[in-house]
Amino acid sequence: MLRTQGRMLGGVGRLHVIAGCMSSGKTGELIRLLSRHAVTGDTMVLYKHSVDSRDGDKARSRLGTEMEACVVGRPEDIVGDGFVVVAIEEAQFFGEGLTAVVQDLLSSGHLVYVTGLNQDFRGEPFGVMPTLMSLADEISLLTAICQKCHGVGTRTQRIIDGQPAPWDSPLILVGGADYYEARCPDCHEVPGRP
Numbered sequence: 531m532l533r534t535q536g537r538m539l540g541g542v543g544r545l546h547v548i549a550g551c552m553s554s555g556k557t558g559e560l561i562r563l564l565s566r567h568a569v570t571g572d573t574m575v576l577y578k579h580s581v582d583s584r585d586g587d588k589a590r591s592r593l594g595t596e597m598e599a600c601v602v603g604r605p606e607d608i609v610g611d612g613f614v615v616v617a618i619e620e621a622q623f624f625g626e627g628l629t630a631v632v633q634d635l636l637s638s639g640h641l642v643y644v645t646g647l648n649q650d651f652r653g654e655p656f657g658v659m660p661t662l663m664s665l666a667d668e669i670s671l672l673t674a675i676c677q678k679c680h681g682v683g684t685r686t687q688r689i690i691d692g693q694p695a696p697w698d699s700p701l702i703l704v705g706g707a708d709y710y711e712a713r714c715p716d717c718h719e720v721p722g723r724p
């Protein structure tokens with residue numbers, strides 16, 4: 531057993547997945563949840579994927595709260611040694627290998643928090659997120675405000691050159707000419723959906 535300040539690592543860990551569409555406040559909610567552990571002195575580390583180059587080595591919420599992050603490129607780079615709490619941002623960017631990494635963290639008693647888009651821009655289950663949600667002890671499914679009708683946004687709309695992105699455009703295209711906004715199911719547009 532590894533004793534890290536207040537809490538003893540041992541037994542089975544816990545997984546809390548924070549899922550939702552673009553602009554649903556996932557990072558802000560993660561920082562809020564992690565701040566509770568700061569009160570009890572649990573050591574923590576936050577990982578983000580290098581494909582998400584926004585904000586450098588910080589995870590930053592729209593409300594202005596932020597946390598330092600370790601930027602990594604592969605699931606194998608995520609290690610929990612010396613920490614009680616391990617947080618992983620934007621899980622959909624990591625491959626299927628993330629599941630085994632999270633399960634290892636849980637079996638060694640870590641408290642694991644994961645954020646990610648539960649649906650891709652087409653409205654389909656996104657990468658490793660459905661698996662992680664099925665393994666979770668707790669799920670926070672957040673919603674946004676639809677940027678078209680101000681209804682409840684649950685989908686991520688991809689826009690390329692001002693037009694809704696077609697079904698067959700590539701799944702991950704960070705830093706390209708595309709951008710993303712929150713939409714409700716009625717306003718979500720995917721031309722060419724089969």
Ligand SMILES: [Zn+2]
Pocket residue numbers: 676677678679680681713714715716717718
């Ligand atoms: Zn709408």
